[in-house]
Amino acid sequence: MFAMTTIKNKMNYNVNEKGYYGEFGGAYIPEMLYPNVEELRQNYLKIMAEPSFKEEFNQLLKDYVGRPSPLYFAKRLSEKYNTKIYLKREDLNHTGAHKINNTIGQILMAKRLGKTRIIAETGAGQHGVATATVCALTGLECIVYMGEIDIARQAPNVARMKMLGATVVPALSGSRTLKDATNEAIRDWINNPVDTHYIIGSAIGPHPYPDMVTRFQSVISEEIKWQLKEHEGREKPDYVVACIGGGSNAAGTYYHFLHEEDVKIIAVEAAGHGIDSGESAATSVLGKEGIIHGCKTLLMQTKDGQITEPYSISAGLDYPGVGPMHAHLAKTKRAEFMSITDDDAMKAGLELCQLEGIIPAIESSHALAIFEHKKFKPNDVIVVSLSGRGDKDLNTYINYFKL
Amino acid sequence: MNRIQQKLQENKKLLSIYFTAGYPSLNDTVSIIQDLEKSGVDMIEIGLPFSDPLADGPTIQASSTQALKNGMTTEVLFNQIKNIRKSVSIPLIIMGYFNPMLQYGVEAFCKKCSEIGIDGLIIPDLPVDVYHEQYKSIFETYGLINVFLITPQTSVERINFIDSISNGFIYMVSSASVTGSQSGFGKKQTNYFKRIAEMNLNNPQIIGFGISDYKTFTQATQYAKGAIIGSAFIKYISKYGIKTIHEFTKNIKNTNN
Numbered sequence A: 001m002f003a004m005t006t007i008k009n010k011m012n013y014n015v016n017e018k019g020y021y022g023e024f025g026g027a028y029i030p031e032m033l034y035p036n037v038e039e040l041r042q043n044y045l046k047i048m049a050e051p052s053f054k055e056e057f058n059q060l061l062k063d064y065v066g067r068p069s070p071l072y073f074a075k076r077l078s079e080k081y082n083t084k085i086y087l088k089r090e091d092l093n094h095t096g097a098h099k100i101n102n103t104i105g106q107i108l109m110a111k112r113l114g115k116t117r118i119i120a121e122t123g124a125g126q127h128g129v130a131t132a133t134v135c136a137l138t139g140l141e142c143i144v145y146m147g148e149i150d151i152a153r154q155a156p157n158v159a160r161m162k163m164l165g166a167t168v169v170p171a172l173s174g175s176r177t178l179k180d181a182t183n184e185a186i187r188d189w190i191n192n193p194v195d196t197h198y199i200i201g202s203a204i205g206p207h208p209y210p211d212m213v214t215r216f217q218s219v220i221s222e223e224i225k226w227q228l229k230e231h232e233g234r235e236k237p238d239y240v241v242a243c244i245g246g247g248s249n250a251a252g253t254y255y256h257f258l259h260e261e262d263v264k265i266i267a268v269e270a271a272g273h274g275i276d277s278g279e280s281a282a283t284s285v286l287g288k289e290g291i292i293h294g295c296k297t298l299l300m301q302t303k304d305g306q307i308t309e310p311y312s313i314s315a316g317l318d319y320p321g322v323g324p325m326h327a328h329l330a331k332t333k334r335a336e337f338m339s340i341t342d343d344d345a346m347k348a349g350l351e352l353c354q355l356e357g358i359i360p361a362i363e364s365s366h367a368l369a370i371f372e373h374k375k376f377k378p379n380d381v382i383v384v385s386l387s388g389r390g391d392k393d394l395n396t397y398i399n400y401f402k403l
Numbered sequence B: 001m002n003r004i005q006q007k008l009q010e011n012k013k014l015l016s017i018y019f020t021a022g023y024p025s026l027n028d029t030v031s032i033i034q035d036l037e038k039s040g041v042d043m044i045e046i047g048l049p050f051s052d053p054l055a056d057g058p059t060i061q062a063s064s065t066q067a068l069k070n071g072m073t074t075e076v077l078f079n080q081i082k083n084i085r086k087s088v089s090i091p092l093i094i095m096g097y098f099n100p101m102l103q104y105g106v107e108a109f110c111k112k113c114s115e116i117g118i119d120g121l122i123i124p125d126l127p128v129d130v131y132h133e134q135y136k137s138i139f140e141t142y143g144l145i146n147v148f149l150i151t152p153q154t155s156v157e158r159i160n161f162i163d164s165i166s167n168g169f170i171y172m173v174s175s176a177s178v179t180g181s182q183s184g185f186g187k188k189q190t191n192y193f194k195r196i197a198e199m200n201l202n203n204p205q206i207i208g209f210g211i212s213d214y215k216t217f218t219q220a221t222q223y224a225k226g227a228i229i230g231s232a233f234i235k236y237i238s239k240y241g242i243k244t245i246h247e248f249t250k251n252i253k254n255t256n257n
């Protein structure tokens, strides 16, 4: 009896049956999208539970993506900061980031729903590449929306998508970055309601997307548990750390630890040129409750409710909202939110190159930069999600460091 | 009885016009509304511009962006139209996305609308279910009619539900598309118009999206109580200026000759 009451009173960090995380989430969508989103809502859990789905998903993650991704003890980095730092190497996945975990899941979902045309939005281009890849793998048509600014700063990924057979459509409205690419993808879905599945690339959007994406990405923390057991003799780290754009690598990294109160959660946002500079993407600090891309969440906006244009050197974090799960983690203080400037992230990225021989994506560099700002105990075990590799960012690194 | 309900009882096909408040210039709002009424339009949708209008095509997107650049805000709009009922008597509806209303405060927003004499709201991204559970009583307190959309993909069951909680008209989206992307109606659409007409719903339907001229207006109103024109009107005033509104209405009603 007693035990049951405690469980009942314990905070729930997962989505509830109505599609909310606390007060955040839901499906604030125009009626035109209702049939598609409802179809997905009614089917996603059922499909994900099918043995044949699970088998195909796991097989592809193993043979095609190359999972499990290593959990690497970063010895020299740990020495420098006098603590124990493990890197979850999502950068070693096929296509170079965690994004592929989700696109594999969603393409199998789309197939089972009988869809023949795939659309996606992309910021850094990693999700676009991961989507183009699974479309090539399954022979489905692929259209990727990408902000004009991002097309310029992530040129190698644009080329990769094209080589993989995808059509890349520039988003020319607004700030011409991730937010606007997402608007265009949603408009495409409104215009093509029957044959098309929209593969959202982060833990955002109308319910059930945040939950579905989180479940596909949860393989990250599932692996961390048994891998850490091998390394440290225990499943639970003291901290899990991840950068947050929309929040998919973070959601996957936290998932199996959400209700383990002794595992502390750190979420790292992009401060851009600084929180107060007017050029930032630190939503948990600058945002207020609002509605973006179909969900209620924390959102950077004017007093009048117009969505603000964010800024970050990293295209993948350059988004004015966060997924509703993370808004809830911020509000309940389950997670500690930190924000890291462009400069600090770039420095941390270069440091990882030189201490560990790993060139990280600039998104991931934000998570690595916390060690300059927060002191950990020598025996703390900290798992950082190294969400992607830095190949796509070479141009930015070259310009920044005048290499 | 609300002005919308009264208007719907008139024995004629209704022409409703959408425009974006604050476009082409910030202070055009009142004169556009007055001229639309004088030109013979039956109902007006005042668009409250939003930075990220998901359900809108390029024309309304561009007018919204310009309106925001011109300085349009919720407060500015309310101030511009606070005395509108001294000069205009046709139904006025505010059409906008939910976030600006949420930030203003849904109740405060509704109260203000009612004080001004706004008759209804169209909020494309406020789902029927959320409205029904959380906001219906507020709308009712302030005598506002909330207008819901249906599309060719909306199930019969859902149409019946929407009909049951509507008390004005149903906004029938002509085809699966964002605003402004049609150039005429084919068999597929007229079949859909027919199918809905034959459902004999409690609420009359007004068709919107893709109505642009006399031909599409007549086609649509063959099956529905009225039609709404948005993008075509905005294109027209962008090209010819706001002094030509009566010409636009005449063209739609084909009363030029």
Ligand SMILES: Cc1ncc(COP(=O)(O)O)c(C=O)c1O
Pocket: A097, A098, A123, A124, A125, A126, A127, A201, A202, A203, A243, A244, A245, A246, A247, A248, A249, A250, A315, A316, A317, A361, A363, A364, A387, A388, A389
């Ligand atoms: C390498 C990498 N990390 C992180 C992100 C941020 O996305 P999310 O917050 O969904 O993990 C991106 C997005 O493009 C990315 O490419």
